Amino acid sequence: MNRSFVGIALVAVAFVTAACDASKKELEATLAQVQQMSSEKDSLLKDVMTTSQFIAEVSTELAKVKSRNAGKPVVGAPGEMENNLTLEQQRDAIKTKVAELTARLIQSESRLNASSNRVRDLTANNAGLASQLAAYDSTIASFRTIMDNQKAEIVSLTAEIAALKVENTGLKQDKAVLTTEKAQLTAKTEELTTEKNTVFYVIGTEDELFKKGIIVKQGGLLGLGKTAVPAAALKESDFTAIDRTKVSDLAFPKADKAYKIVSRQDVTSLATPPDKVNRIKGGLTITDAVKFWAPSKFLILMEQ
Numbered sequence: 001m002n003r004s005f006v007g008i009a010l011v012a013v014a015f016v017t018a019a020c021d022a023s024k025k026e027l028e029a030t031l032a033q034v035q036q037m038s039s040e041k042d043s044l045l046k047d048v049m050t051t052s053q054f055i056a057e058v059s060t061e062l063a064k065v066k067s068r069n070a071g072k073p074v075v076g077a078p079g080e081m082e083n084n085l086t087l088e089q090q091r092d093a094i095k096t097k098v099a100e101l102t103a104r105l106i107q108s109e110s111r112l113n114a115s116s117n118r119v120r121d122l123t124a125n126n127a128g129l130a131s132q133l134a135a136y137d138s139t140i141a142s143f144r145t146i147m148d149n150q151k152a153e154i155v156s157l158t159a160e161i162a163a164l165k166v167e168n169t170g171l172k173q174d175k176a177v178l179t180t181e182k183a184q185l186t187a188k189t190e191e192l193t194t195e196k197n198t199v200f201y202v203i204g205t206e207d208e209l210f211k212k213g214i215i216v217k218q219g220g221l222l223g224l225g226k227t228a229v230p231a232a233a234l235k236e237s238d239f240t241a242i243d244r245t246k247v248s249d250l251a252f253p254k255a256d257k258a259y260k261i262v263s264r265q266d267v268t269s270l271a272t273p274p275d276k277v278n279r280i281k282g283g284l285t286i287t288d289a290v291k292f293w294a295p296s297k298f299l300i301l302m303e304q
Contacts (some may be wrong), residue, residue: 047108052146055101055153098157105150112144200239201299203253209302212238215262230263234298244289251283254303262300266291279304 202214206228209215214234217226252259258281260274267273269292271285286292293299 043111047104047111051101051104051108051150055150055157057097059153059157094157095161098154098161101157102154105154194243197243197245198241199244199293199297199299200236200241201250201301202239203250203259203301203303205303209262209300214238214300215302228260228262228302230296230298230300239298244286244293248286248289249283250286250299250301252281252301255282257281258304259301260304262302263298264295265293265299266295 202209204212204214206215209228210217213231215228216231218229219227258279261267261278261280266288267278269286269288270280271287272280272282274280
């Protein structure tokens with residue numbers, strides 16, 4: 001009888017030991033599954049956080065470009081998009097980032113689906129993981145909501161980039177118009193300046209000047225004592241054109257001859273003033289061009 005009892009006891013001990021070993025293996029398997037579920041969740045959370053941060057960066061850069069368009073420069077922090085890029089280059093850079101963001105979100109969504117399937121496979125034959133699976137499903141649902149919001153933000157960013165492109169096109173057109181108008185205005189200003197500073201002179205004998213119609217004779221008595229004066233209508237083609245801002249000295253053809261200033265000029269602006277009858281010898285030097293040429297832009301010098 002004692003031998004029978006001992007045998008039964010040994011069988012019982014073996015059975016309990018086997019049961020404990022089975023429970024230990026099952027517990028280890030369950031623990032490994034829980035750890036894998038946690039790892040999947042952490043990896044997905046990291047993806048979602050990275051994508052959210054990327055969206056925030058793109059939104060900030062887009063705001064800076066929009067501020068530049070509005071004429072409100074924004075100083076960027078180190079590491080952000082360079083401010084020396086043109087608006088078009090910045091827009092293209094942001095567009096590239098949005099494309100990268102879209103690809104990243106698609107990849108995250110694919111990982112989310114794959115992870116969800118793996119977790120369900122892990123828990124299919126383990127009723128003890130039902131509560132963990134429910135919590136995991138809740139987390140997955142939250143991640144899907146966040147991703148849906150991120151998709152909406154990407155759509156919004158894409159629309160803003162499209163609007164920015166239209167705005168940049170308009171700015172380019174406005175700039176082209178302004179550039180053309182500026183060029184026209186500059187050309188007109190230069191034309192007016194040249195016209196304003198262009199003056200004319202002629203040197204000749206009384207007979208030469210009279211035959212060309214540059215001077216006429218007035219006054220006198222019985223044909224005697226008439227005075228040479230400028231004609232009423234002078235032609236620029238009969239004179240030599242000079243720039244009054246560049247030419248201040250005029251040499252006479254004959255150094256030994258005196259020349260009379262027939263035209264109306266302010267002779268007080270000459271380095272050497274003429275004599276009482278307006279004659280000057282050896283050439284003339286103008287000290288104040290504006291004052292000298294103010295009465296007339298035509299200078300007539302008649303050989304005496």
